[in-house]
Amino acid sequence: MSFFNLSEPLLREKQQELDFQDIQGLVCLNYQIGNFILFSKFYTRVDQAFILWGLISSGIFVTAQFLPISWSSQAILWSVLTLFGAIGMVSLTWFWATVEQLRWVVYSWGILILAGLILTDLSIFLGWGEVLTRLCPLWLGLSAIGYFCTGVGMRSRTFLLMGFIHLLGIIVLPYCGVMQFLSTGLIMTVSLLLLAELQWDMQSSSDYKQLTPQQKQFNQEQSQRRQMNS
Secondary structure (H helix, E strand, C coil): CCCCCCCCCCEECCCCCCCHHHHCCCEEEEEEECCEEEEEEEECHHHHHHHHHHHHHHHHHHHHHHCCCCHHHHHHHHHHHHHHHHHHHHHHHHHHHHHCCCHHHHHHHHHHHHHHHHHHHHHHHCCCHHHHCCHHHHHHHHHHHHHHHHHHHHCCHHHHHHHHHHHHHHHHHHHHHHHHHHHHHHHHHHHHHHHHHCEECCCCCCCCCCCCHHHHHHHHHHHHHHHHHC
């Protein structure tokens, strides 16, 4: 068996036939006028984690780029938002990661986020100029490592590609001039929202030990439906 599922495209429209671990905490948004559907989307808890971090990333880097707020005040704001995001990420993805045997991926992201937060705060409050002037490549690099871990754990080419895109962003940053914070925010936010809106490839290696026989049967039936509709 191939490490990746090469029969799946990197990104595509979301599948409707979700597994048991995906429908837990599912959020469905449907807006219509009469029979005319204006907007119809659904978001799993993993999608919700992507959206959460997308909003936090955009808020942090837009603030750094445009608002006349002191670095120390921004550090406090960033720390609160980042810790909130980390807790939210774990809460949203824990059951899914447990079923898919990917808790180590969640741990990896948590460690990377906390490491980035500590380095950012120390660079601001202790005046570490070398780190302070490289906050954008720091966070792009940490994100790239996180995506690589996710790509390996999920056997996903999409997440590996996201990692390379973030590394490419580091190379491009010097050409962005004074707009490096905005550019970094755009790379991180657009990547996260894209992952939340579309279906990415994944080769699950879980034997679903955490699920009951009925839940495993449900997943098998959903898998058959996906194959029939593919």
